[in-house]
Amino acid sequence: MANQEVDQSKRKFLIAATSVAGGVAAAAVAVPFVTSMLPSERAKAAGAPVEADISKIESGSMITVEWRGKPVWIVNRSQAMLDGLAKHDDKLSDPKLAVTSQQPDYCINPARSIKPNIMVLVGICTHLGCSPSPKLQTGGDMGADWVGGFFCPCHGSRFDLAGRVFNGSPAPINLVVPPHKYISDAVLLIGADDKGVA
Secondary structure, eight states, rough: HHHHHHHHHHHHHHHHHHHHHHHHHHHHHHHHHHHSSSSSSHHHHHHSSSEEEOOTOTTTTEEEEEEEEEEEEEEEEHHHHHHHHHTTTTBBBBBOOOOOGOGGGGOTTTTSSSSSEEEEEEOOOTTTSOOOOOOOOOSGOOOTTOOOOEEEEEEEEETTTOOOTTTOOOHHHHHHOOOOOEEEESEEEEEEOSTOOO
């Protein structure tokens, strides 16, 4: 009888040990399988928000950062640039921003921005995906009536300093304003969207 009790305890021990070993083996197989279904670090980085230090952008100039593989322009518009925005609404295809998908709701305003002087635009033409050239100065090689903005040399689309497309341009709609918010007065987070507020 004593031998039978010893056998029972051995049996229970072996069953428990086998169950634990089987559970560990199942977890060892499942973890790599599950993690292979998660997005890679590269994929996460491709869609992750990007911080941009805007403290060093001088008035009237711009910087370019990359977000989701696209160039994003951040322009610190001078007061003269802002004043010029209202002077050519009659020359624009969508001056009232009727195509609302081109900017977040918090950027549906004459400056198409959270802070009037800071413009944030995806630098890809809405015609065929070319990259327009910034022409921030007035006049010059664009003509005396040019108020500054962006020009796509591929097919001639013209956009103002709010990314609004001019009449007669091949581009059908305004440049895209990506979702963004301010983390501080000096740091902008592109790709984060909680109504533009930090």
